[in-house]
Amino acid sequence: MGYRILFAGTPEFSVAPLQALLDSEHDVVGVYTQPDRPAGRGRKLTPSPVKQLALVHQLPVEQPESLKTTDAQAILASYQADLMIVVAYGLLLPPAVLTTPKLGCLNIHASLLPRWRGAAPIQRAIAAGDAITGITIMQMDAGLDTGPMLYKAELSINTDDTAQTLHDKLAPLGADALLATLAHLPNLTPEVQDDVQACYAAKLTKAEAQLNWQQHAEELVRQIHAFNPWPMAFSLLDEQPLRLLNAEVVTTHTEHMNDQPGEIIHLDKDGLYVACGQGQVRLTQVQPAGKKAMSAYDFAQARNLLGRVLR
Structure with a gap:
């Protein structure tokens, strides 16, 4: 059974899951991504990697500065999605958005939650000397990566892994984990996170x-x-x-x-x-x-x- 899916993501990490959905039985009805940003030496406005893929497939693309306005929320609701899949999108999803899709919003997070919540889980796992990391598919709630967990996939961290090499291994793992989650979604039992085990993966400076x-x-x-x-x-x-x-x-x-x-x-x-x-x-x-x-x-x-x- 395929779902009507809204996809929200911005950087390269989000591309593999979007491509996996496009290659699946699911129907991607629209894509949300960050507004175009200046990039390169010429500081030319450049679409995100997710937008570039969406345009290739002629998908509707939304790039709001915020999802807090009633207009932005009305547009999102008009897609009548079953699910919203969120991967490194970069915008806060207000409670009204979290409950708009029929089955809520799922997030692909690059950590074995609750180990690293926050913006830089890949980098913080390496810096801390973790031996394993992975992907967690979670049902989103109003907190920062605090929602109940639906699916996990583990990955070893090698001593020579950089943030780039680990990123490149986790991205396709996230895509596979997402498809596995969607295939079994009605039968999955959400697991509440243990807040005591959580660490904050602060943004790098x-x-x-x-x-x-x-x-x-x-x-x-x-x-x-x-x-x-x-x-x-x-x-x-x-x-x-x-x-x-x-x-x-x-x-x-x-x-x-x-x-x-x-x-x-x-x-x-x-x-x-x-x-x-x-x-x-x-x-x-x-x-x-x-x-x-x-x-x-x-x-x-x-x-x-x-x-x-x-x-």
Whole structure:
């Protein structure tokens, strides 16, 4: 049985679930997405990835600045949807909207709720050192990712996963989980979340991307991976920002146990070795200001980096 579905989403993460619905027996009657935003060097108004896909399929597209007005809510109600599927949409859904579709609103959330509620569950899971993450399909309520859970799908987090690689694995998992949920929706028993286990996945800021080398090597590597591709971890070298894209924890060289945190203590073809508050990090990929990403070894060529300190 197919449902009449309104889809609400904006970034790349939302594209796979929308495509999955378009390829299914369900009827996507309209798409909600954020207003076009300036992007690129020319700051040209650019449609969201979801809008681009919707236009290819000639779907009606709504881009309200808010869903709080009676006009916006009347338009939404006019679609007479059975369900609204929400994936990283970026707008608050007022209580009136949550109850407009016959069967309510379902959300695809990139965390095994209630572990990480909020805007940045993928990044916060990596930074915290979680071994697993996944997708939760939940019935939306008025809270922030607090609604009853309908379906979960787990995924391991590898030690070399960045926010980008984990995002790229979770997006299709979310699409599969959504279709499984819809296939069994009448028979699913909603599970209330345990608020005690919840953590808040705060939105990332550029301010937290500057690394503190006093920290443990494992923490620093997790931050480097969590902040890739945005806001990108960085340190200052000669007062110039050096973006740090990829790194590994390495076995501590005992002769460097007392080096200053942030000091570049070794260089070989595998990268730059940096002393930390505890342990050592090997930087494998970096990006100097105004240049493209490159291997740390290539960056070190023609530069005398040994003994220099990243701040």
